[in-house]
Amino acid sequence: MRIVGIVNQKGGVGKTTTAINLAAYLAASGKQVLVVDLDPQANATSGLGHRGVTRGVYDALGEPTRTQDFVVGTSQDNLSLLPATPDLAGAAVELADTPYALRDLFAGLAGYDVVIIDAPPSLGPLTVNVLAAANALLIPLQAEYYALEGIAGLMDTVDRVRAGLNPALRVLGIVITMFDGRTNLALQVEENVRAHFGELVFWSVVPRNIRLSEAPSHARPVNQYSPLSSGAAAYKRLAEEVMQRVQKI
Amino acid sequence: MRIVGIVNQKGGVGKTTTAINLAAYLAASGKQVLVVDLDPQANATSGLGHRGVTRGVYDALGEPTRTQDFVVGTSQDNLSLLPATPDLAGAAVELADTPYALRDLFAGLAGYDVVIIDAPPSLGPLTVNVLAAANALLIPLQAEYYALEGIAGLMDTVDRVRAGLNPALRVLGIVITMFDGRTNLALQVEENVRAHFGELVFWSVVPRNIRLSEAPSHARPVNQYSPLSSGAAAYKRLAEEVMQRVQKI
Numbered sequence: 355m356r357i358v359g360i361v362n363q364k365g366g367v368g369k370t371t372t373a374i375n376l377a378a379y380l381a382a383s384g385k386q387v388l389v390v391d392l393d394p395q396a397n398a399t400s401g402l403g404h405r406g407v408t409r410g411v412y413d414a415l416g417e418p419t420r421t422q423d424f425v426v427g428t429s430q431d432n433l434s435l436l437p438a439t440p441d442l443a444g445a446a447v448e449l450a451d452t453p454y455a456l457r458d459l460f461a462g463l464a465g466y467d468v469v470i471i472d473a474p475p476s477l478g479p480l481t482v483n484v485l486a487a488a489n490a491l492l493i494p495l496q497a498e499y500y501a502l503e504g505i506a507g508l509m510d511t512v513d514r515v516r517a518g519l520n521p522a523l524r525v526l527g528i529v530i531t532m533f534d535g536r537t538n539l540a541l542q543v544e545e546n547v548r549a550h551f552g553e554l555v556f557w558s559v560v561p562r563n564i565r566l567s568e569a570p571s572h573a574r575p576v577n578q579y580s581p582l583s584s585g586a587a588a589y590k591r592l593a594e595e596v597m598q599r600v601q602k603i
Numbered sequence: 604m605r606i607v608g609i610v611n612q613k614g615g616v617g618k619t620t621t622a623i624n625l626a627a628y629l630a631a632s633g634k635q636v637l638v639v640d641l642d643p644q645a646n647a648t649s650g651l652g653h654r655g656v657t658r659g660v661y662d663a664l665g666e667p668t669r670t671q672d673f674v675v676g677t678s679q680d681n682l683s684l685l686p687a688t689p690d691l692a693g694a695a696v697e698l699a700d701t702p703y704a705l706r707d708l709f710a711g712l713a714g715y716d717v718v719i720i721d722a723p724p725s726l727g728p729l730t731v732n733v734l735a736a737a738n739a740l741l742i743p744l745q746a747e748y749y750a751l752e753g754i755a756g757l758m759d760t761v762d763r764v765r766a767g768l769n770p771a772l773r774v775l776g777i778v779i780t781m782f783d784g785r786t787n788l789a790l791q792v793e794e795n796v797r798a799h800f801g802e803l804v805f806w807s808v809v810p811r812n813i814r815l816s817e818a819p820s821h822a823r824p825v826n827q828y829s830p831l832s833s834g835a836a837a838y839k840r841l842a843e844e845v846m847q848r849v850q851k852i
């Protein structure tokens with residue numbers, strides 16, 4: 355089972371959008387996929403069509419052997435969800451001393467080829483749990499100045515976790531998101547990030563595409579909401595690249 | 604002294620962009636303004652031209668009487684900054700039990716007409732300190748589905764803080780950001796939010812405008828980087844509306 359964490363402490367860079375749509379294309383290609391929503395905002399949960407959920411990953415962290423009881427289905431075959439609930443907001447304080455709570459939850463889980471974890475925009479205990487549980491990280495990088503500035507700090511944190519909590523942690527890659535090729539800023543960010551991180555950067559680049567931000571209000575991943583859109587095509591390519599890299603871990 | 608917190612737990616909605624550019628136009632109109640960067644990402648700090656800063660708001664929280672020693676200038680007259688530093692990331696744990704640390708810092712501060720606080724994308728101890736210290740809140744709302752979904756939860760948190768930690772807390776207003784009038788989504792979000800929150804919503808709407816995302820890489824607020832842009836015009840109008848509302852508190 356591959357456990358892929360979608361992390362970046364910078365807010366609004368496309369973590370949830372990447373988690374949902376990457377997972378959907380992996381599932382559509384026949385993999386058994388579980389999305390875990392570890393963000394108290396519960397955007398991945400609502401983007402996959404679940405509102406007002408009362409049981410989810412918070413409960414599973416308390417009773418790991420019952421995790422499968424809290425998993426729900428989605429509109430996409432082969433795609434399941436372990437939802438976020440409001441009490442997850444309190445978990446940050448409770449998890450401060452147990453960085454392996456999420457890893458222990460996965461130790462007892464079976465039946466999935468890939469687990470995709472959506473993390474909140476912070477480097478607090480919830481994200482530390484993701485870094486300690488994942489064997490691969492996918493880092494969405496918005497083609498903007500502040501997002502680029504924050505990436506070095508994130509990589510330092512990943513190095514520290516690899517040196518301590520999780521020696522098996524690898525960065526699967528960096529994916530450029532919300533890319534608008536008509537702006538110099540986006541072109542500069544791409545040039546800068548490829549020069550700096552080389553092969554770590556996926557060739558697939560996700561363009562800014564309104565269909566990606568409309569899809570959540572229809573509770574469908576983009577492969578179902580607007581399969582011919584540029585956003586859908588980008589996530590389909592990304593899923594293929596991810597599977598190539600995941601095989602090599 | 605008016606203390607305005609720029610808050611929203613949703614990431615990437617324009618908190619930092621609003622903090623910097625609103626502050627710049629208030630300062631340009633003759634008000635003495637202090638921006639306080641309470642986000643460990645330190646985007647407001649770098650957006651105002653300060654990198655590699657080693658002393659700032661974290662130090663001031665520890666030695667409130669020396670706050671003015673840590674304040675730095677900016678390229679804009681009448682605009683000062685209390686910067687974020689990397690050790691602020693550790694403050695979240697330290698501040699969990701002291702929700703009034705920031706309020707106590709401001710109690711000893713003088714010489715400013717308006718303080719603008721940039722908060723991180725979470726409802727953790729740093730943001731709680733902002734809610735406990737501010738007398739007015741300005742909520743940037745990105746014209747997107749997930750951002751709209753999260754606003755009800757934020758308002759509940761504000762009500763709880765008003766009922767407990769800070770009875771004087773008022774919502775100054777909600778400002779719609781990154782508005783692209785060519786998309787149905789943005790029009791629907793605006794219609795929805797004005798129907799729901801009425802006069803709380805500022806008439807000034809900040810359009811999506813590339814000059815706003817270019818300005819930070821030039822370490823200048825938008826009134827200096829691109830004063831004729833649509834983004835600059837929107838923040839100038841917003842500053843005028845804010846001053847009208849602030850007089851009434």
Ligand SMILES: Nc1ncnc2c1ncn2[C@@H]1O[C@H](COP(=O)(O)OP(=O)(O)OP(=O)(O)O)[C@@H](O)[C@H]1O
Binds near residue numbers: 366397568
């Ligand atoms: N490529 C894209 N084109 C257009 N809109 C996008 C794209 N990717 C994401 N969005 C929209 O931008 C907003 C931010 O994306 P998203 O919520 O996925 O980011 P996030 O990193 O998960 O945010 P947070 O830090 O709050 O968790 C959302 O409203 C989403 O619908």
Ligand SMILES: Nc1ncnc2c1ncn2[C@@H]1O[C@H](COP(=O)(O)OP(=O)(O)OP(=O)(O)O)[C@@H](O)[C@H]1O
Binds near residue numbers: 500613615619816
């Ligand atoms: N109106 C706008 N038009 C175009 N780009 C914008 C606009 N407002 C903000 N941006 C850009 O969008 C990104 C997100 O904005 P910003 O960083 O201000 O949001 P934030 O809420 O402070 O994010 P975080 O949650 O990470 O603190 C930044 O790269 C910024 O330059």
Ligand SMILES: [Mg+2]
Binds near residue numbers: 473
């Ligand atoms: Mg998210």
Ligand SMILES: [Mg+2]
Binds near residue numbers: 618620722
């Ligand atoms: Mg910010």
